[in-house]
Amino acid sequence: MSPRRSFWLGFADGVPFIVVVTPFAMLFGLVAVEAGLNLWQVLGFSLAVFAGSAQFTALQLIQDEAPTLIVIATALVVNLRVGMYSAAMTPWLAGARMRTRAVMAYLIVDQSYACSIRRYEENPDWAVAARVAYFFGTILPVYPTWLAGTLVGGLVGAALPEWLALDFALPICFLAIVAPMLRTFAHMVAAFTSVVLALAFSWMPFGLGLLVAAVLAMAAGAVTEVQVERRTNRSVV
16 A cells, blocks of 8 residues: 555544543643643643543542642553554554654554554555655644644634533543453453553542552553463463
8 A cells, every 4th residue: 555545544434532532622622721731831731641531530639639749640640551652553654764763652642553554464465655654744734733722722622611521531542542452361351450450449549549549550460461362372382
């Protein structure tokens, strides 16, 4: 497939996410302004971080007057999955320019990763240029929508009626992304562990329960994957 065709295929795959990214972004803009940030700070936050879940987490901790190190550490842990996304995509992008990969690293979010890794696995014969073009196609509808949505939320969010609840977008967005990716037993163990531990440690101050749950869930998934591979190798032998 040519880079041009793969780009527009990526764009088509990314367009449906506008439905959930828009209210998600508007909700962040509204909450950020209510927390005391001005519109330039809201936009700067989204430009610098571009990671909705980490932004919401950091904002909540800031409102709770958590220590700066706790805010940074928790936001980094929430975003650790992006590092794993990058590692998973690296074998598919060997040969791409360092500058291009740096831009892609900034733009990796749940939506662009979920679409890209699925297409890469379905089309292993794609050239690197086609893979890069597809990735940028997936993010084109999402990135401007996120920035515009945060600004709109900051500007008019307070005027929205109470019945128009925007907070539905966050769980729906993650369910739409995570559900198709639970392809192995290890994935399911990690997801189940994260849910159970996040609830169990919800009493911890400054959102530390989320940090602990995330680390332990990743460890549980990794251990499960190793055990499954060992059993598979034994059965083959």
